Each structure stands twice: as C-alpha cells, then as structure tokens.
Amino acid sequence: MDWRPDRTAKKAIYKQIADYIEGGIGSGEFPADSLLPSERTLAALLQVNRSTVISAYEELQSLGIVERKKGSGTRVSTDIWGVAHKRMPNWGRYMEDGSLMPNGPLVQRIRSEAEKTTVINLASGELAPSLFPNEEFQQILRKTPFNEHLGYDHPQGNRELREVICAHMKKEKQIDVHPDSILVTSGAQQALHLIIRCLLKPGDVIAVEDPSYCLSLPIFQSAGFKVCSLPVDEHGVKPDDIRAFHQKNKLRMLFLNPDHQNPTGAVLSHERRKEILALSYELGIPIIEDDPYSLTTYNGKVHPTLKSMDGNGNVLYVSSLSKIAASGLRVGWMIGPPQVVQRLADAKQQIDFGHSIVPQWLAKEFLGSATFEDHMMRLRVQLENQKHAMTSSLQKSFGEKISFLVPQGGIHLWFPLPNPVDEYQLLDRAIQKGVAFVPGSIMGSYKGYVRFTYGRQEPEAIREGVRRFAEAFHDTCRNEK
Secondary structure, three states, X not given: OOOOOOOOOOOOHHHHHHHHHXXXXXXXXXXXXXXXXXXXXXXXXXXXXXXXXXXXXXXXXXXXXXXXXXXXXXXXXXXXXXXXXXOOOOHHHHHHHOOOOOOOHHHHHHHHHHXXXXXXXXXXXXXXXXXXXXXXXXXXXXXXXXXXXXXXXXXXXXXXXXXXXXXXXXHHHOOOOOHHHEEEXXXXXXXXXXXXXXXXXXXXXXXXXXXXXXXXXXXXXXXXXXXXXXXXXXXXXXXXXXXXXXXXXXXXXXXXXXXXXXOOXXXXXXXXXXXXXXXXXXXXXXXXXXXXXXXXXXXXXXXXXXXXXXXXOOEEEEEXXXXXXXXXXXXXXXXXXXXXXXXXXXXXXXXXXXXXHHHHHHHHHHHOOOHHHHHHHHHHHHHHHHHHHHHHHHHHHHHHHOOOOOOOOOOEEEEEOOOOOOHHHHHHHHHHHOEEOEXXXXXXXXXXXXXXXXXXXXXXXXXXXXXXXXXXXXXXXXXXX
C-alpha cells in the first residue's frame, strides 16, 4: 500500500482513509468478501493512531461497504454491488460536498425541539397564530371572487400586487417606487439569497451587524465571503466603524436591519442613518436594508427608512408580510434599481418560475384593504402586551442581576446572563424543563447572551417559559460550581 493520507488537507484523516478504501473497492483492488488489513496493521502502515483506522472502518460499515465481526476482522461486504449488481451512492459524502452549508447543529436542535408541543417556544422568530389576520383573510376569501390566471405570472411578481406594494410603501414608509423597481419574493429570506448569489462573488468583503440574524445564516459562509462584524449599541451601528472596516477591507456591501434590530431591538438613530447614507454615497457601497419590523413600533410612529432617505439609488430595500401578518404566506419584496430587479427576477425564475399567484392575490387584497390598518393597530397592542409579560417576568425572576434594552417594537428581547455558564448545558437543561431559546453565540460573537422571542407565545406561556428558563439557569450554575 503506497498511499498515505495528506496531513495538510482540511478533510479529517479517517475520512481520507475511508475514501481511499472505498475507491479501492470500486476499482477492484479490494474485492467483495476480501479481508482488509487489521486495525493495528493498517495503523502501522499509514502511521496513524489505531482509533483513526477504527473511525474509518466504522464510517465504511455505516455505508454498508464493509462488514465487521469481532475476532474475524473487517471484510468487504459480499453484497457490495447489491442483488441487482447496482451500487448505492455514498449519500453522506454527497451531503458533505454540497456547496450550501447546512445549519449548525445547535440551530438544527433548537428548531427540532422548539416545535414539540411540550416545549414553550421562545426561540422561533414569528408571530403567534392568534396574531395572524385570519378573520381578515377569511372575509377576503368569502367576499372577493378569485379570477386570477393560474399559469406562470410575471417574473417580477403579479403586476397588481406590485402596484399595491407601491401604494403601501408610499403611505406607510414614504418610499416612492414604481412597479418596475419591485421584485416579489418568497419572504425576505429569498430576497437576501438572491442578492448574495447574483450581486456578490467569493472573496468579497461584506459587513453585517453583530449580533445579527445574518450571522446565523450559513449562506454567507457558503458563498465564501469575508464577513466583517459591526458592533451594535442602543443606537445601532456606528458610521465610524463602517469607514474603518472599508479602509482595511474595501467593503463590497453593507447589510443593516435599522428598525427594532434582530436580536437587540435597537433602532438606528436618525443622525447615524444620515451619516451612513453619506458614507455610501462617498464610497459607493450598496446598502441592503432589511426591514421586517418598522411597522410594529408600538406607538405607531414609523422611523424614516434608509430607502426613503436615499436619493441616489444606493439602498436595496427588503421587506415582507412575515412579521406583520403571517410567515406561512411567504410574500416578501425587494425594491431597487430596475436593472438590478430584472437580474434578480431572472435568477428567481430559474429557481421557481416565479411566485405562486394564490398568496400574491391574497396579499394584494389584504394590503389594499381598509382592514390592514385595523390589523396593525391590534398587532401593536398585543405585541406590546407580550413584551411586557416577558420583561416583567425576567425582572421578577432575576431582579437587578440583569439589564436589557426594552424594545419599542419588533418581537425580540436580547439580554446578558447574570453569570457565565456553558450555553450548551443551559440549552440542554432548558429544553429538559420545556422551554427553548436562542443562545447568543448563534447570533454572532456574543457569548453569555440570550435571545428570547415574545411574538410566538401568549402572555401566560411567556411568563411560564421565563420561569422555566430561570430554573434551568440556576440549575446550570449549581452544576458548574
């Protein structure tokens, strides 16, 4: 055996060994039912630890390529080609080699556990079913005939919906926009994916807020970007930090969530908004404004968006109905220069041939109805009540040991833990007690922090969830002493 593993490669040595043996089986070097070298022999030949060989053999065994029996060694499977002489692909390797990285194991676990009926979900960033405009939707479905064409629609989205979005943007956000400058997307998430895939390339330097929802998205790492983190305080990111990062790294794009930022709840100050726009004009850096929450401001006052202040076309604006109506409707939109919108519409058409007409029709009727404002007034009142249930419960459970920015809109609360604890153990303990949350490290570099979402649960469940979390925290502290 002349082959040796490459110790400078990123791939684990045991996986290299497994790949080599699998290749040898495919080429006939190791025939079916042949005995492979013993663990000790192969370890000596390859100059690796025996445990590394064991891991390689276990990998091959899990794929059905080899059979292992104590006292008899490791043999190539007698049915390696199957009864029909067809070999099964190594799906595990295909999944590892895909270009889009999976969500981290912590994120996957939170999502799987949070959906259990026994768990109070303070992790998922969505509205409670009671906050959905179900009655308004039912009225639309009863009273308005659906006469839409059910074939493929315009690549940018249904024209009538885009016209309604124009009126909505003008009324609610003071943004003047033409339907040709709007792309309807499957929520804001798809808009971000299209921007990343179509307007940037591997190696580009981008800047995002820290902490930030964006830092939990594997797509930024999958795309091969260099990500600069901009610290967020109670007034948002600092323009001087943006300039400093650009001088060192030549930023290609800036991602911001100016209103009721996820997760901190911070609102970018008006003065900083003007300074950041001036920087964008000076340096030619495009800004992606992610705006899911500005209409949820509890006093009804909507801060001027960056897009409404942008007289140069530097801001690509992204919003959706997910955080103000229903996440399952999957209707979002992006506003930008027509040539950019057309480029992204072309990419979207390659993915799904355009958005489904049914949710577009329902969104058009809802956004254009008189009941939309009534729904938003009720939503603001209920979200503020749910926020109060969370903040008062945290103060009751922890007193002056924690402090936090009290959000004036949105659905998230961000706070530091009173004492340093292992966040993985804390999450385990919390899930055992029936409550899920998001550890701070998922949202960026902030360990020792927690994000709670109060949009998903009713006040009574929020209070019980905070109580369970406090028990889990105190238990974790005692176990770590």
